[in-house]
Amino acid sequence: MYEVILYYKFNKIDDPETFCEEHKSFCKDLGVKGRIYISEEGINGTLGGTPEQVATYKEHLTSLPGFDNIDFKTDESDYIPFAKLICKTRDEIVALHKEDVDPARGGKYLEPHEWREVLESDEDYVLIDVRNDYESKIGHFEGAITPNVENFYEFPEWVDNLEIDKDKKVLMYCTGGIRCEKFSVLMKEKGWDDVNQLHGGILRYGKEEGGVHFKGKCFVFDDRLVVPVNEKDMEPIAECEITGKPADTYINCANMQCNKLFVCSEEGARKMEGCCSEECRQSEYKRPFDPENAFRPFRKWYNYFDEDFKERELEEKK
Ligand SMILES: [Zn+2]
Structure with a gap:
């Protein structure tokens, strides 16, 4: 069993670059994976690891001046829903594109x-x-x-x-x-x-x-993409874009040039081989469809929010 945490803290960081480098190297040594953004405003992250790794991470972060008292949202997962560690500086830890929002x-x-x-x-x-x-x-x-x-x-x-x-x-x-x-x-x-x-x-x-x-x-912004909230009411409220039937699972279109994130049932994914349209299904940039892994778990599908991913995959294809 692994833990996945989500957290943020608004706390002025005078030198985000240095903070980021140190933080990244700590996380690398610890072996956690996830996505962490650092700016002058503070820190915003989501990451996964063993309960021990996550506990060590929390202890480290909350020991830094001004970063005590963080409200960590914790979930359990039977795999780590991140392919790697991304720790980067940004202008804002959550991008509203507006300055001086205190x-x-x-x-x-x-x-x-x-x-x-x-x-x-x-x-x-x-x-x-x-x-x-x-x-x-x-x-x-x-x-x-x-x-x-x-x-x-x-x-x-x-x-x-x-x-x-x-x-x-x-x-x-x-x-x-x-x-x-x-x-x-x-x-x-x-x-x-x-x-x-x-x-x-x-x-x-x-x-x-x-x-x-x-x-x-x-x-959620990790490879799970979707998690339950109300265990007593798990009925999907959306519809599969291929079959029109109730569904709440997302996939990225298997055409790497499209990569569109869309609601798709297993039936729909099999029918279109993981693509959002017939045009995409015919594309030479289509990833091979693996029905056994398409929906369990989502790690075979690539994170929509990993901005470099699409470019990297297209690069590898060349
Ligand atoms: Zn598509």
């Missing part, structure tokens, strides 16, 4: 039990899913507004066209909480006053409240 000015935290209380109350509120469309498509809270955006940095434009009274109570959530840290600042700046964010995101809510009122599953 999470200290963000919305009020609602702990998972408080969140559930509001959802179950008669209070009047709007619920906003602060994730991308391909994430909310396969799972979201009942009644949530699910913005039609592909990237987090499209949210500022989205909010400019939002028609919600400024005195309305706003609830927002994302996977682990980091996107709400920034987006709630933005909504407050735009004039909404009663802005609340789910502390620890869907993942912590799933662990602490059993995911009640969450429909479908949660998209």
